[in-house]
């Protein structure tokens with residue numbers, strides 16, 4: 001059996017190496033990006049402002065058909081990476097490998113339950129850039145409108161039943177990504193996650209007010225002057241777009257891979273986030289783009305998704321196998337079949353959040369899109385760190401939290417030592433903590449930790465060694481007392497549950513006969529594991 005398993009693993013390694021190589025080769029040939037830089041001729045091109053950026057053909061079409069530029073992310077990111085022309089190619093090479101490894105880990109039982117099915121909570125700050133209006137008037141949008149947008153995001157990303165984010169499509173995903181308004185500021189004060197900024201307090205605002213601001217000023221001045229630490233907050237700005245950008249709905253900054261790119265992850269940190277016109281932030285605001293899907297779409301970009309038509313014709317894809325090929329952006333809510341797919345020729349997925357259709361036409365992220373976003377959250381700079389952000393917790397003086405688990409995960413031996421990650425989320429130094437844990441929902445046991453952790457510092461803590469019988473088990477761990485002060489667990493940053501099994505290992509969790517072209521299989525249960 002051991003020998004059989006060994007040769008299976010060898011075959012697996014060989015096969016995976018082969019497919020990765022194939023993919024890398026394809027990417028190197030530049031095929032997926034052949035149309036990426038295509039612009040209409042300069043004569044016909046609509047030039048934005050005076051910074052020399054030309055709109056992509058699909059945005060020129062958007063402007064002609066709707067009077068709006070649905071999304072400015074492609075132009076923005078191309079400008080941002082102008083000194084790194086291989087950024088997209090390198091990113092796709094990285095994420096193809098990362099997704100393959102992720103699927104392998106899940107299939108082999110080496111992934112945490114958090115990775116497989118857990119909910120990822122993203123702390124959000126919304127910077128409301130206003131013109132001095134009373135709260136709830138004009139660009140100084142109300143707290144309720146902001147909360148409304150957060151609700152739309154959670155309905156869409158969680159595919160919530162009974163909401164516009166619900167769908168019955170076989171590839172429709174509950175991405176298990178949720179958004180939470182930040183509960184503390186970077187300085188540790190209490191906040192509702194909404195940061196109101198009067199534009200008159202910003203440098204050179206008067207000369208750039210048209211009325212409203214162009215993206216150049218937003219990126220160069222508004223963002224760096226208002227951003228909250230992007231390692232701990234997903235930054236969103238609502239603005240009044242103006243001048244040459246008066247027709248913009250929104251744009252987002254694409255994630256970086258953890259293995260390089262410009263500055264090894266430090267690049268462009270002070271512009272990271274999403275910008276949206278205040279008229280499109282929230283729902284029930286009227287018009288085709290008044291129901292909050294601009295933010296859903298832009299966060300898709302911020303977590304690594306591309307437009308569903310891949311920004312090019314039928315030969316250019318979005319790197320998601322379960323979204324039908326599309327030849328162009330769609331507008332309104334049309335029934336279109338722009339490209340011939342095999343073996344089944346699906347119509348364009350006009351309902352996808354990454355198309356250009358009307359807000360209420362949209363209701364789906366697919367499983368492959370969800371996998372892409374979760375892979376980015378698990379790995380990318382300024383994405384991964386959001387999951388353990390202090391901003392998820394209200395201000396506290398004495399508070400240690402269990403933010404992650406190292407062991408047990410997947411399959412373990414009958415005797416093992418649980419290891420968890422303790423983080424100080426209180427303003428006082430953490431010198432002692434009572435760590436509570438339950439095995440299989442049984443009685444609560446405690447472990448006394450002592451040491452010294454500064455604010456935000458972490459430590460790996462070994463709990464007492466356990467011996468369990470063969471089969472499935474679970475462990476729940478949280479801190480119940482910090483520096484002598486009792487407190488509760490917290491679903492965001494002070495509670496980890498791991499479902500694991502003891503002593504299995506003689507049955508692989510899936511079968512693969514290597515006869516299909518795609519490995520891991522792109523259909524079937526494996527790809528449904530997000």
Ligand SMILES: [Ca+2]
Nearest residue numbers: 309312313316
């Ligand atoms: Ca395409």
Ligand SMILES: [Ca+2]
Nearest residue numbers: 318320323324
């Ligand atoms: Ca596709």
Ligand SMILES: [Ca+2]
Nearest residue numbers: 339341345346
């Ligand atoms: Ca088709």
Ligand SMILES: [Zn+2]
Nearest residue numbers: 071073301307
């Ligand atoms: Zn877009």
